[in-house]
Amino acid sequence: MEALYAFCVGIMTTCGVYLLLRARTFAVVLGLTLLSYAVNLFLFASGRLKLNGAAVLGQSEQYADPLPQALVLTAIVIGFAMTAFLVILAMRARADLGNDHVDGRFPETPNNNNKQEKN
Amino acid sequence: MAHLPILPLLLPLLMGALLLLPPLANNIKRQRVATLVTMFVLLALSVKLLLTTHDTGTQMYVLGNWHPPFGIVLVADQLSSLLVLLTAVLAFAALLYACAGSDQTGMYFHPLFMFQVLGINGAFLTGDIFNLFVFFEVLLIASYALLVHGGGKQKTQSALHYVILNLIGSSLFLFGLGILYGTVGTLNIADMAVKIAQLHGGEAILAKIGGLLLMLVFGLKAALLPLHFWLPRTYASASAPVAALFAIMTKVGIYSLLRVHTVIFGDHAGDLANIAQPWLWPLAVLTVSAGTLGLLASRSLRLLAANLVVVSAGTLLIAVALQTAEATGAALYYLIHSTLAAGALFLLADLISIQRGKAEDRFVKARSVLQPKLLGSFFFISALALIGLPPLSGFVGKVMLLQATAGQTTTLWVWTVLLGSGLSALIALSRAGTTLFWRTNYPPAHYQLKPNQSNPVTAAHPLQIAAIVWLLLASPLLVVFGGDMTALTASAAQQLHDIDQSVYGLLPPVSGSPAQGAQ
Numbered sequence: 171m172e173a174l175y176a177f178c179v180g181i182m183t184t185c186g187v188y189l190l191l192r193a194r195t196f197a198v199v200l201g202l203t204l205l206s207y208a209v210n211l212f213l214f215a216s217g218r219l220k221l222n223g224a225a226v227l228g229q230s231e232q233y234a235d236p237l238p239q240a241l242v243l244t245a246i247v248i249g250f251a252m253t254a255f256l257v258i259l260a261m262r263a264r265a266d267l268g269n270d271h272v273d274g275r276f277p278e279t280p281n282n283n284n285k286q287e288k289n
Numbered sequence: 290m291a292h293l294p295i296l297p298l299l300l301p302l303l304m305g306a307l308l309l310l311p312p313l314a315n316n317i318k319r320q321r322v323a324t325l326v327t328m329f330v331l332l333a334l335s336v337k338l339l340l341t342t343h344d345t346g347t348q349m350y351v352l353g354n355w356h357p358p359f360g361i362v363l364v365a366d367q368l369s370s371l372l373v374l375l376t377a378v379l380a381f382a383a384l385l386y387a388c389a390g391s392d393q394t395g396m397y398f399h400p401l402f403m404f405q406v407l408g409i410n411g412a413f414l415t416g417d418i419f420n421l422f423v424f425f426e427v428l429l430i431a432s433y434a435l436l437v438h439g440g441g442k443q444k445t446q447s448a449l450h451y452v453i454l455n456l457i458g459s460s461l462f463l464f465g466l467g468i469l470y471g472t473v474g475t476l477n478i479a480d481m482a483v484k485i486a487q488l489h490g491g492e493a494i495l496a497k498i499g500g501l502l503l504m505l506v507f508g509l510k511a512a513l514l515p516l517h518f519w520l521p522r523t524y525a526s527a528s529a530p531v532a533a534l535f536a537i538m539t540k541v542g543i544y545s546l547l548r549v550h551t552v553i554f555g556d557h558a559g560d561l562a563n564i565a566q567p568w569l570w571p572l573a574v575l576t577v578s579a580g581t582l583g584l585l586a587s588r589s590l591r592l593l594a595a596n597l598v599v600v601s602a603g604t605l606l607i608a609v610a611l612q613t614a615e616a617t618g619a620a621l622y623y624l625i626h627s628t629l630a631a632g633a634l635f636l637l638a639d640l641i642s643i644q645r646g647k648a649e650d651r652f653v654k655a656r657s658v659l660q661p662k663l664l665g666s667f668f669f670i671s672a673l674a675l676i677g678l679p680p681l682s683g684f685v686g687k688v689m690l691l692q693a694t695a696g697q698t699t700t701l702w703v704w705t706v707l708l709g710s711g712l713s714a715l716i717a718l719s720r721a722g723t724t725l726f727w728r729t730n731y732p733p734a735h736y737q738l739k740p741n742q743s744n745p746v747t748a749a750h751p752l753q754i755a756a757i758v759w760l761l762l763a764s765p766l767l768v769v770f771g772g773d774m775t776a777l778t779a780s781a782a783q784q785l786h787d788i789d790q791s792v793y794g795l796l797p798p799v800s801g802s803p804a805q806g807a808q
Contacts, residue, residue: 190453190457195449198453202453202456202457202460205457205460206460208460209460209463209464209467212463212464212467213463213466213467213470215467215471216467216468216470216471217470217471218471237470237476238467238470241419241466241470244419244423245463248423248426248459249459251430252426252430252452252456252459253456255430255433255434255452256452256453256456259433259437259445259448259449259452260449262437262445263445263446263449266441266442266445266446267442267445267446272449272450272453273446273450274442274445274446274449
């Protein structure tokens, strides 16, 4: 279970980092979302993975650590609010700057593929 | 007053919420009065908190009466209450300046300002590392909105960088926290400091990764070298009161480095003692060098001020990397001075920019400012303070820092870089001053005779002048009361480095002895 869990978190982090490096606002928003999913799962696992363990004392033989669950809840709420803000900002940037690159302009490449895409 | 440590959080929180409700919402005059009164009360509370912590020792506020290491605590020791007071002084000036009119260029300036102060105070006062993350987010989300306050292309562009970088930083923060919680099983800073020393082998390596991830995040906030590229443009594009308030934001990162890497990963941490040091000091020296180059390359006063923030952040990071009580004490004095002086320069740059019309604050030949004598002397004082020339506080701060680094193996590097940055600040600010005030096309009277221009130049509002004077007064006062101030910063630093006070003093006696607590 641990190996599968770690593999999933790793894949999500990798995809998130890859999308962040795309440097287009929509890809970056998706990348940050994936990264925050990965971090939520990671935080959850920091209390150790346990089957059939309630987070309340006396409900089962083993109990799960309730603190990471509370932390994940906080992290989800904060991550959600931040993503919402970023989406609005990205739309504003698209309107103000005329393109969706995070620098506000496309980097100059020899054949200028990006420029054509913009038009 | 048993509830004193939580009041610097409750007051801006409640006022921020009240400002969104009918009697105050949509009425800018009432909002201004309410926030100014709040900031004034906050100022008084911070002074009281500092005096209390100085006289009767560290104040711990146990939220919900869940005692450490289980519950969340607020810890007001001398370091945090000093920084809360600094925030209040700076924020009061920024607010005063904003009340002269720049708060009307966008919506919700005052509530956001209150939430920003709440976040900064919370980050300084919390004794729980997850709460530090929460307050970081509070101050960040307020700062995102304040940064775009007033709107405009440049602000959107720099806000995009700032928001994305900080969101990535928040993710890394959570990864670091997850690793640390997984290895030490607690989030209370004092408790972590006890438990971290008992880690060995694989657990210690994991905790080291967590600790270095946290250093990365705080480095991003504090503008450590490879992570500082967002800062100049962000600070230069923010509206003046916001930029002035942001002068304390890099210091939040430096405070967190002190709190985490001096208290948790300090000398006593066994296998993990001083893990940040080999990274921190070379990068800090490089940060100062990069900021120095930035100073010489700046093409406008606001960019120059932002690069001065980078230089001062680098200087402080050098002192943090040294990990001695003496260096920390000197750094605290320099921190207070550089925050207030940089805030003043940001406000001044805005006034100059308004009065120079189209040329704004760019270093080009243009018309004279309307009030050359007033603004010129303000500029002169703030430049003296920021360069670190004798009569003002920058000089005292720098001398103390140089003294603290003397005798170490790194002295040669540190002295070269610090003195070099002072020299180039002198060159850059002299060039800025001569261009802005002396290389002018017409005398100022020329413009006063033509009242019907399209872009009328207005004299500085009394509130704006008051705000700048308030900040500039700090510099001579820091020198006049230099003895008391250095005693205060030295004792705050001493308290931070003494683990009997900063760690065991905050835990119940049972888990206080190092022998216990191992599982």
